[in-house]
Amino acid sequence: MPSPAALTFTVRRGAKPPRHLADLSPAQRRTAVTELGEQAFRAGQLSTHYFARLVDDSAAMTDVPAGARERLVAGLLPPLLSPVRHLECDGGATRKSVWRLFDGALVESVLMRYPDRVTMCVSSQAGCGMNCPFCATGQAGLTRNLSTAEIVEQVLAGARALNRGEVPGGPGRVSHVVFMGMGEPLANYRAVLEAVRRLTDPAPDGLGLSQRHVTVSTVGLVPRMRQLTDAGLAVTLALSLHAPDDELRNELVPVNTRWPVAEVLDAAREHHARTGRRVSIEYALIRDVNDQAWRADLLARELVRRGRGWVHVNPIPLNPTPGSRWTASRPADEREFVRRLRSAGVPTTVRDTRGREIDGACGQLAATS
Ligand code: SAH
Numbered sequence: 426m427p428s429p430a431a432l433t434f435t436v437r438r439g440a441k442p443p444r445h446l447a448d449l450s451p452a453q454r455r456t457a458v459t460e461l462g463e464q465a466f467r468a469g470q471l472s473t474h475y476f477a478r479l480v481d482d483s484a485a486m487t488d489v490p491a492g493a494r495e496r497l498v499a500g501l502l503p504p505l506l507s508p509v510r511h512l513e514c515d516g517g518a519t520r521k522s523v524w525r526l527f528d529g530a531l532v533e534s535v536l537m538r539y540p541d542r543v544t545m546c547v548s549s550q551a552g553c554g555m556n557c558p559f560c561a562t563g564q565a566g567l568t569r570n571l572s573t574a575e576i577v578e579q580v581l582a583g584a585r586a587l588n589r590g591e592v593p594g595g596p597g598r599v600s601h602v603v604f605m606g607m608g609e610p611l612a613n614y615r616a617v618l619e620a621v622r623r624l625t626d627p628a629p630d631g632l633g634l635s636q637r638h639v640t641v642s643t644v645g646l647v648p649r650m651r652q653l654t655d656a657g658l659a660v661t662l663a664l665s666l667h668a669p670d671d672e673l674r675n676e677l678v679p680v681n682t683r684w685p686v687a688e689v690l691d692a693a694r695e696h697h698a699r700t701g702r703r704v705s706i707e708y709a710l711i712r713d714v715n716d717q718a719w720r721a722d723l724l725a726r727e728l729v730r731r732g733r734g735w736v737h738v739n740p741i742p743l744n745p746t747p748g749s750r751w752t753a754s755r756p757a758d759e760r761e762f763v764r765r766l767r768s769a770g771v772p773t774t775v776r777d778t779r780g781r782e783i784d785g786a787c788g789q790l791a792a793t794s
Pocket residue numbers: 555559560561604605606607608609610642643644663664665707708709741742743744745746787788789
């Protein structure tokens with residue numbers, strides 16, 4: 426596996442990604458179309474092609490006259506992601522894509538097909554500024570925030586591939602989106618929230634996913650968590666806790682020094698109270714670091730103290746990243762950790778680690794292409 430030090434791309438700094446249909450609300454699209462000298466109703470046609478029919482070849486937009494089509498596509502559907510490579514495993518059911526953005530920055534997305542769902546794991550930033558020492562993305566620092574359309578396009582690229590039958594299992598649709606790729610979504614709050622709206626607005630204004638099928642995963646930026654709760658979206662919140670005590674969490678998730686365990690758990694609990702959505706606690710099990718029985722008990726206590734039925738825990742064996750001194754817990758310790766949570770009445774599901782072979786599993790996304 427290449428190390429993050431092998432990052433060999435150069436990024437043009439400062440310029441903004443080109444404006445795209447998916448950056449805009451339906452009203453803004455009509456304005457933009459008028460400014461391009463076309464009639465406002467063309468905005469609806471473009472949205473239908475983009476979100477409902479998943480068209481990416483403008484030649485298929487036969488209800489728009491050729492001249493207008495050219496202007497509209499140039500003005501509102503600029504290419505944002507160019508594929509660097511697609512890597513597959515699990516017989517094609519897991520597919521990682523590496524994308525080059527307009528300025529040379531690289532990001533990754535992962536499509537995971539299950540019998541009953543298709544989940545797209547997307548990046549919200551190029552790199553990440555949160556500096557968690559066990560995460561590959563954290564090692565290279567933050568390059569920049571993605572635009573709304575750069576996020577939406579990752580999902581649409583997966584949706585188009587499924588629609589064309591390119592993913593084994595026959596034609597299908599994206600049903601779930603998780604913001605668990607590169608970046609801290611709540612550090613790019615506005616673009617991420619707009620992306621959630623594009624993904625969940627009914628077609629043809631958006632892709633029409635259920636809000637409940639969108640998961641925003643965070644290190645725990647408390648003011649932003651509260652803002653998300655206030656936004657009133659029924660999205661699922663995933664909190665990357667990784668330790669129930671401040672001493673260890675300060676090390677594993679450095680932003681904990683700003684918003685400690687008690688505060689992030691209170692904010693997560695509040696998200697449940699206001700949205701009815703059960704919060705996921707992410708917990709990467711790291712051998713002899715955070716996987717002790719007493720930490721399982723402390724975690725259970727901290728959760729149960731705040732009520733029942735509001736949370737479930739997703740332990741995941743650490744995916745060791747290059748150069749890391751840490752590795753995954755022993756299976757027996759993992760089992761005991763899970764057993765203790767469950768016997769305290771905390772629903773707990775060990776998460777699978779799809780895509781390990783293609784560096785597409787959790788925390789392995791360090792674009793080294
Ligand atoms: N910044 C956000 C979302 C991206 S990371 C967040 O931290 O929640 C998605 C999940 O993968 C997080 O729970 C993160 O802690 C976890 N993760 C990162 N590196 C990992 C690794 N090496 N092994 C297992 N999980 C990891």
